[in-house]
Amino acid sequence: MQQIGEESIMKVLLSGNEAIALGAWEAQVQFASAYPGTPSTEILESLSQYAGVRAEWASNEKVALDAAAGAAFGGARALAAMKHVGVNVAADSLMSLSYTGVQGGLVVVSADDPGAFSSQNEQDNRHYARFGKFPCLDPSDSEEARQFTRLAFDLSEQFHCPVILRSTTRLSHSKSPVEVEMPQEPRAFEPLPPFERKPDWYVIIPATARRRHPVVEQRLLDVAQWSETAPVNRIEWGDRSLGIITCGVAYQYVREVLAGYSILKIGLTYPLPKQLIRQFAGQVDAVAVVEELDPFIEEQVRAMGIAVVGAEPVPRVGELTLAKVRQAALQAAWPVEPAPELVEPVDEVALPTRPPALCPGCPHRAFFYNLRRWKKNAVFSGDIGCYSMGVLPPFEAMDMLISMGASVGMAHGLKKAGSAENVFAIIGDSTFFHAGLSPLANAVYNQSKIIVAVLDNRITAMTGGQQHPGTGITLMGEEGKRIEIAPVARALGVEHVWELDAWDVAGINQALKAAMAVEAGPAVILVKGACVFTPYFHRRPVVEVDLETCTACGSCFRVGCPAILKSDETHPKSGRHKASIDPLLCTGCTVCLQVCPVDAIYQTGGSE
């Protein structure tokens, strides 16, 4: 930590997500809700550490936004955070909230993922602001993330509308210095004043919608007017032979690669400050736009009749980088430093890839080991989570995956359309509570003969281990009420429910067989076993391979465990490598032991 200026301001390295949490706390946020999703997850995790804020995990993003909306209708400052695709889930409410307006500030953080590092697409959520007709702020480092979050609450209250604070993976997961006031004054949680009724705003029946729409249109004009002189949009004058309009993290690349040229940095990416843009364009010889993903600003600038140089030289696919901006500049013949001299990549030896794999001990392993054995006459409709790795070798047991909870609906549709195969839906526990309940009700209601496997590892593992309704523990660490999945399935009308131990290889296989034999209606197989990163996971003595007995048949390699290695010893006849087990990685889950046909793997006594 470094002290600057006044005694009480400290420069601290914070990630974009931590800075958003800090900004929200400084803005007196009262209630915050989110469903985890990379790269947004740490916003709520960080916010939950501050006193005076009620922060919680919602069962999905729409619920998170609805909860925040209710709080904002009541006059509280509220925040909902989600990854970009989470906004799709929440969009129904978001669009209406634009019409209803809010009393307390309502900020929706959308963490986009250019580069699709951990997502199913690269959608650019600035479009939501335009679609829904409300403002969008686009910070470009952690300090701005803090300041813009505070501003977002002010704007929301000033113009009575939701405000999108847009982050990206690069902002959320980068650390840069933030000015923090020390010491942070503790704050007590304040109860709300009595609810102020406003049905002519908040009850969006058609008559209200028609009356509110002109208000929404006028509001956009008002915000645009405000943005003309707002400090979030600023001109950095330099060499006027080229003027670059940029926003978000792209600004950082421009500042480095195109240093010295004039820059119009847009902080409020919707609605745009058109007079400011015209003024800027009028004072430079040529205008360029550098932005990540879609030509969101560029198209609007062109539509204003302003010529933009280069026919889209900036790539529209993937994350921007210094190298890409430099290349685009060189291609468009903007004078910049040439690309740096490169060191040759290693080609003397072949470098094996390092694909992700289910962890040693993972409760998803025995299920996929079994599932792949039925592949010949089955279709596997998958979902999102660690178990998506079931698509990878050695399992290769996933045929479709589109969005959270879609496994059950897709399986149902395929079966109903006349598939003669066994159709499986494979869904995790967190995903089941997110968007699996209603498609299961649908499968029961319309009676499709599908098999829904719920992989219950008692955590939201993929995103780093968050609690959910099936664990019963809240974000603040309190013991809440745990919802069991089997009774839920039965209550929804599922007549055949099997509950299994996740490491019982034979038991899972039997349940798969029995479920395939069910005559009518959906069946549910609940595979229960805690993720190795939870306190519920029990490490057992490690297993070892008896090299005398091992026939190098390779069966244990097909469980895809990172702890099972090839030993140096080979089988005299086949020349194939026998197995060995890394005692540092092994958790003693015994899945390999169970699949070994010659009992060459045995459990050791010690080393718990």
Next chain:
Amino acid sequence: MDKMNFLFVGVGGQGVLTASDIAAQVGLDLGLEAKKSEVHGFAQRGGVVESHVRWAPLVGSPTCEKGTVDALVAFELLEAARWVDWLRPGGTVVVNTQRIMPMSVTVGDATYPASEAICEALERRAGRLVRVDGLTLAAEAGTTRAINTVILGALSAVLDTPAETWEEAIVRRVPAKYDAVNRTAFRMGREAVG
């Protein structure tokens, strides 16, 4: 020293992100601006972890540009080879010589190259190659979990920066009860650099 670009790479669970956090903090403590940026999508599941750290009077991008990395800090041998083309010509590679088998090797689709072959390839590309046996040194210091501290020790020795600044940043970051172990691990890493 007023400008440095670092690239920290390794495998999930090795402490790459903590090490890069500390390196960024050191930059700030040296009176420079510092930024760091990481990609850790599948880190928990044994995937590759990549983290950029930049020091300068004024830092723009939180990531380095390929060909501008002054110091590649690799926590694993194969990953050093994979990322060495980010180095600027003449740059330094600090590599932990540990080998962690990827699944592509364990399932038999690929082979892990010999350590010597990798080191020779690195030698040909780096201005300076520093090899550290992090696992052994960390174990000697008291816990294999201090590998990242050993590596930071080695890194600090190749840079023109005060050792105390590093040591203090490390100690501030780790729980107090591991204070002594980490100080030992740091010094062992430093001394391992000839």
